[in-house]
Every structure is written in C-alpha cells, then in structure tokens.
Amino acid sequence: MSLPxxxxxxxxxFQAAAGWEQRARLLMQWGDRLPVLSDVDKVEANRVHGCESQVWLVGALQDGHWQFAASSDARLIRGLVALLLARVNGLSAAELKQVDLPEWFSQLGLSRQLSPSRSNGLNAVLQRMNELAG
Structure with a gap:
C-alpha cells in the first residue's frame, strides 16, 4: 500500500535524524505544526477516550478519502498525533482499517518512546478514526 x-x-x-534527541525535537515540531482546532470542535463528543491527555478528533470524508484534524493539550502527544494524521489523511475507510500503528512508529524510529499508555492512547485515536469512517 502506498503512503500518503x-x-x-x-x-x-525521521529516518534521517541522528539519534533520539533530534527525533524528539522533530516530534515537537510536527506537533507545533498541527493546525489549531477551534473551540467549537473541542467538545466532549469529539474527545477521544482512552488517552491520558486530552485529545480531540474530527474527521470529514472528501471524495471517498478521509481527512482528520486533531489536537491535544500535551505537546508530545500532539507530535505523535500529527504523525498519525500524516499516515492516515487521504486514505479510504478500507485503507484506514489496514494501518498498522506499531509498525508505523517503528519505521519512524519512535516505537521505544511509546510508553504503554501513549500507545494505548494512539490506538484509541486510530480506533475512533475507524469508527468515524465506519
């Protein structure tokens, strides 16, 4: 499957990054580039449950392809979510179901930095995407 x-x-x-410190900086930069969600979108209905931090997710179907936007109150999580969005935006519902989260973060060289709670949180975000794409 080709990547967006x-x-x-x-x-x-991330693969060009020399070591963890540079990847950590990149992660923060990706999070900082995440478009800000409006307060209208930061409502309970859009909150992803299963994350330790607050994460909000909205999605829209455009010509058979999903576009998601998300935000978090935690900077590191924003970075991880931004990388998840990079991986899934533009996919069809069927392609979305095939996304292998651990594999994606492993390719980025970030899997060791995913604590179980962060991993669970990101899985919750992906699960919510699949529910929206239903």
Whole structure:
C-alpha cells in the first residue's frame, strides 16, 4: 500500500535524524505544526477516550478519502498525533482499517518512546478514526 505524501515526508525526515534527541525535537515540531482546532470542535463528543491527555478528533470524508484534524493539550502527544494524521489523511475507510500503528512508529524510529499508555492512547485515536469512517 502506498503512503500518503505527508507520511513519506515524515519517514524521510525521521529516518534521517541522528539519534533520539533530534527525533524528539522533530516530534515537537510536527506537533507545533498541527493546525489549531477551534473551540467549537473541542467538545466532549469529539474527545477521544482512552488517552491520558486530552485529545480531540474530527474527521470529514472528501471524495471517498478521509481527512482528520486533531489536537491535544500535551505537546508530545500532539507530535505523535500529527504523525498519525500524516499516515492516515487521504486514505479510504478500507485503507484506514489496514494501518498498522506499531509498525508505523517503528519505521519512524519512535516505537521505544511509546510508553504503554501513549500507545494505548494512539490506538484509541486510530480506533475512533475507524469508527468515524465506519
């Protein structure tokens, strides 16, 4: 399965990073580039449950492809969510179901930094995406 353009950029950027410190900086930068969600979207109905931090997710179907937007109150989580969005935005519902989260973060060289709670949180975000794409 081919990767969305943003995912290719993410992979190239993170794989070129020299060591964890540089990847951590990149992670924060990706999070900082995440478009801000409006307060209208930061409502309970859009909150992802299963995350330790607050995460909100909205999605829209455009020409058979999903576009998601998300935000978090935690900077590190924003970075991880931004990388998840890079991986899934533009996919069809069927492709979305095939996304392998651990594999994606492993390719980025970030899997060791995913604590069980962060991993669960990201899985909750992906699960919510699949529910929206239903």
């Amino acid at each position: 353009a943003d995912a290719v950029i993410a992979l190239e950027t």
